[in-house]
């Protein structure tokens with residue numbers, strides 16, 4: 001098997017307010033991107049990686065290239081392809097750009113947010129395994145803990161959602177490679193995640209159990225949470 005992995009690392013990180021693109025913000029002395037790459041080392045067989053980096057930013061592209069060398073060294077010859085591509089204005093444009101550079105022989109493609117830096121390697125491998133076992137799209141997901149309300153433009157509550165049937169989804173999201181390529185080629189309107197694009201093209205998507213550690217670093221509070229987790233794991 002060959003697992004292609006798209007890592008999207010081209011976001012600006014405005015909500016984090018760190019003044020650098022989010023994937024290049026440091027966590028325990030290493031970038032979020034470095035942490036995210038390390039999560040790929042549990043994948044079996046061949047691995048191909050394409051990273052969407054901030055467009056026209058040569059220093060960050062160089063840093064991403066050197067992180068491929070250092071963080072994925074333990075894959076050795078199993079790393080059959082690695083590239084950095086300019087990301088787009090939206091996340092889905094970044095995914096589409098990276099997807100085109102992955103080798104054709106990948107049977108499964110995972111799409112992963114660099115911002116979910118502490119995602120355990122076991123979850124990454126579980127998503128790829130579930131795609132191969134089912135032939136479906138697979139998304140890691142957690143139960144929704146808050147009660148969710150539907151509101152109108154003025155803030156008036158219209159309805160309460162049944163949270164028993166809702167899930168909060170994470171990444172990596174995994175797909176049969178050929179079907180994902182077709183879905184992205186056909187994609188028009190902006191879906192907010194890859195499973196949305198895949199499902200819009202008629203693909204079946206299933207959830208597997210997500211992991212608390214796969215949370216997305218979005219705000220300064222998230223970064224503080226991630227720092228605590230890294231310090232704890234260092235003992």
Ligand code: C5P
Nearest residue numbers: 008009010011089090091094113114115
């Ligand atoms: O902004 P948000 O937190 O939803 O971004 C999720 C992931 O998508 C991040 O890893 C970010 O770097 C990436 N992204 C991207 N290109 C964009 C926007 C976001 O690669 N234009």
